[in-house]
Amino acid sequence: MTTTIKDIGEIELLNRIKKFMRDKQIDDDVAEIKTRKKNLLINTDLLVEKIHFCESISDAKDIGWKCIATNVSDLICSGSVKIISFSVGLVLPPSTDWKWVEELYEGMLVAIQEFGGEIIGGDCTSGETKMISITAVGEMNKARLHRGNALPGDYIVSTGYHGLSRLGLALLRSEELPSTDKISPELINRAIQAHKRPYPALKELKALISCKPILTSWRAAGTDSSDGLIESIRGICQSSNCQAVLSKSSLLKDPHWPKNPNWNDWVLYGGEDYELILSLPKKWAEKLSKQLKSARIIGFTRKGKPKIFWDNLEEINIDQASLFQHF
Amino acid sequence: MTTTIKDIGEIELLNRIKKFMRDKQIDDDVAEIKTRKKNLLINTDLLVEKIHFCESISDAKDIGWKCIATNVSDLICSGSVKIISFSVGLVLPPSTDWKWVEELYEGMLVAIQEFGGEIIGGDCTSGETKMISITAVGEMNKARLHRGNALPGDYIVSTGYHGLSRLGLALLRSEELPSTDKISPELINRAIQAHKRPYPALKELKALISCKPILTSWRAAGTDSSDGLIESIRGICQSSNCQAVLSKSSLLKDPHWPKNPNWNDWVLYGGEDYELILSLPKKWAEKLSKQLKSARIIGFTRKGKPKIFWDNLEEINIDQASLFQHF
Numbered sequence: 021m022t023t024t025i026k027d028i029g030e031i032e033l034l035n036r037i038k039k040f041m042r043d044k045q046i047d048d049d050v051a052e053i054k055t056r057k058k059n060l061l062i063n064t065d066l067l068v069e070k071i072h073f074c075e076s077i078s079d080a081k082d083i084g085w086k087c088i089a090t091n092v093s094d095l096i097c098s099g100s101v102k103i104i105s106f107s108v109g110l111v112l113p114p115s116t117d118w119k120w121v122e123e124l125y126e127g128m129l130v131a132i133q134e135f136g137g138e139i140i141g142g143d144c145t146s147g148e149t150k151m152i153s154i155t156a157v158g159e160m161n162k163a164r165l166h167r168g169n170a171l172p173g174d175y176i177v178s179t180g181y182h183g184l185s186r187l188g189l190a191l192l193r194s195e196e197l198p199s200t201d202k203i204s205p206e207l208i209n210r211a212i213q214a215h216k217r218p219y220p221a222l223k224e225l226k227a228l229i230s231c232k233p234i235l236t237s238w239r240a241a242g243t244d245s246s247d248g249l250i251e252s253i254r255g256i257c258q259s260s261n262c263q264a265v266l267s268k269s270s271l272l273k274d275p276h277w278p279k280n281p282n283w284n285d286w287v288l289y290g291g292e293d294y295e296l297i298l299s300l301p302k303k304w305a306e307k308l309s310k311q312l313k314s315a316r317i318i319g320f321t322r323k324g325k326p327k328i329f330w331d332n333l334e335e336i337n338i339d340q341a342s343l344f345q346h347f
Numbered sequence: 348m349t350t351t352i353k354d355i356g357e358i359e360l361l362n363r364i365k366k367f368m369r370d371k372q373i374d375d376d377v378a379e380i381k382t383r384k385k386n387l388l389i390n391t392d393l394l395v396e397k398i399h400f401c402e403s404i405s406d407a408k409d410i411g412w413k414c415i416a417t418n419v420s421d422l423i424c425s426g427s428v429k430i431i432s433f434s435v436g437l438v439l440p441p442s443t444d445w446k447w448v449e450e451l452y453e454g455m456l457v458a459i460q461e462f463g464g465e466i467i468g469g470d471c472t473s474g475e476t477k478m479i480s481i482t483a484v485g486e487m488n489k490a491r492l493h494r495g496n497a498l499p500g501d502y503i504v505s506t507g508y509h510g511l512s513r514l515g516l517a518l519l520r521s522e523e524l525p526s527t528d529k530i531s532p533e534l535i536n537r538a539i540q541a542h543k544r545p546y547p548a549l550k551e552l553k554a555l556i557s558c559k560p561i562l563t564s565w566r567a568a569g570t571d572s573s574d575g576l577i578e579s580i581r582g583i584c585q586s587s588n589c590q591a592v593l594s595k596s597s598l599l600k601d602p603h604w605p606k607n608p609n610w611n612d613w614v615l616y617g618g619e620d621y622e623l624i625l626s627l628p629k630k631w632a633e634k635l636s637k638q639l640k641s642a643r644i645i646g647f648t649r650k651g652k653p654k655i656f657w658d659n660l661e662e663i664n665i666d667q668a669s670l671f672q673h674f
Contacts, residue, residue, distance in 0.1 A: 049390060049421050049425075050388045050389065050390045050421050050422060050424075050425040050427075051388070051389050051390070052386055052387070052388060052389075052487065053386060053387040053388075053389055053484075054386050055382040055384070055385065055386055055387060057382070057384045058382065059379055059380060059381050059382055060379070060380040060382060060387070061377050061378070061379060061380075062377065062378050062379075062380055062432070062434060062467065062468065062482075062484070063376060063377045063378070063434075063468070064434040064435075064436045064468065064469050064470050064480070064482060065436075065470050066436045066437075066438060066470045066471075066472050066480065068438055068472055068473070068474040071472060071473060071474060072472070094376050094377050095377060097377075098376075098377040100377075105389070107389060107390075107391040107482055108391075109391045109392075109393045109436075109480045109482075110393075111393060111395055111478060140389065141389065141390070141391065142391050143391050143392050143393045143480075144393075145393050145395055145398060145399070146395070146398060147395040147398060147476060147478065148475065148476055149474060149475055149476060151438060151474065151478055153391070153393065153436045153470075153480035155389075155391060155434055155436075155482040157380075157389070160379065
């Protein structure tokens, strides 16, 4: 027998949810943020059922993890190494099983243990479709990454593999794969893990900060690859008004990734892999790629209207159809 | 001919929305909050179509105003007099008319001009039902109001009329009224205005702060009457573990409010009127009710398990059916 949130009623539901929040968040709707005299970064992400998550392929704990992880990734790729708080807004159909809600929060708390912060408040109301709105707050850091901070002559660095999450999604949905090449059980595992439990690049950001050459300024452009590798580089070029030239042979793929070129699109446009994509002064980029095993210089920036090229100067078509389009 | 947001496409939609944000919020998902070395208050509110707003009775500008106003009210009733920022999360069906989105933001900006702050970021995605998630941030103040701050022997103060918004909703929906008593055109106007353009008690909070007697501490309990007068007092009693005794003759009603007792329920349980409900040391309460024309002492607190009584000691039944139950 399941207990729906309609059975529980609103007042009891809110009481139960408050058990997942920090101690003092008991009686008020509004929460306090102790700023420790630092400026803050704030980010809101919406996850809508059937658009951003699907219960047939992700359980509530995975969804809870993922909505914290995606939000944390946005703060990280802006330069925040200290995550402070999360406000959680939930829209739930009255027929929702309470167990689902409980497991959602449990998944969030597991991610929060990993990346820091605490749930400090939120709102909960009914609606036809499940929707999760999370607003995360982090501390600002000396390394304030902006998409618009790139300069011609930078190196472009990626901190890890691309395409895994897209493959994981395809496997979970039993989609047709780009080719009939056999894929290893290890790759299958890593891909499904990457899709269900994406891991924001906190360690990678810390490495970036710790390896800055003393004589180099803190100027750095950054974003995460949540919308796909090419889209994240397009964003940097657009905001910084420069071009990018990418080295085809330097793209980061899982060692078991099929060699068949049909698989390249998922590496370039797959999205949801949450690596840091950085445009850095050359010395800083070189130091980072030496110090951080997973990181690699994948290209450079140059003057010119926002465009992306391969190193053979073939232009990369920013094919809108491959991007995440929600409308 | 209408232009839907599907016609516009996601990238252009986000560009258009960013025009309503503060100047620098152009290229990044994450926004900065300058804390001026003060601690902050944060609040998230969700508004779901057909549950919190209905397009047949409110236009987009009204809805925009209202979702800022309700959020501001939560910050005000926690003691914040300086509103800093809003993050706006929008879920919109692809068929949504762009004009509706534009007017929604225009309505928000009108309210923001009135109460302070700026839109600093957010998220936008598609979904079957319109949903607005707003996270507001304000500065913390010496007068930090909590529901749980009441002590036995306080006076309970309300800063204005109750029931108007509920009447406005009934009129807009052509509901049957509590009696056939004639209601004045002035009352009709005020009720519809109260429902469509609720006005948070910022002036009233400032009066509360400015009139604190020097020898009285900053301890004060407060909430807004957004869920109804009785529900707000129930919340204070519950969180402060005390009882409230209310004076029937002191309840604040619009001068044109019908005398027929059938109309009392809307005063007590109507909700969405956004007055401050305070439990204060007696001297502070007396000073406020003298200084602020709209404010009145409507009862007092005493020791005992959380309950509410009339001054003839008849217990007020906290009828859950009268409260806002979303599930």
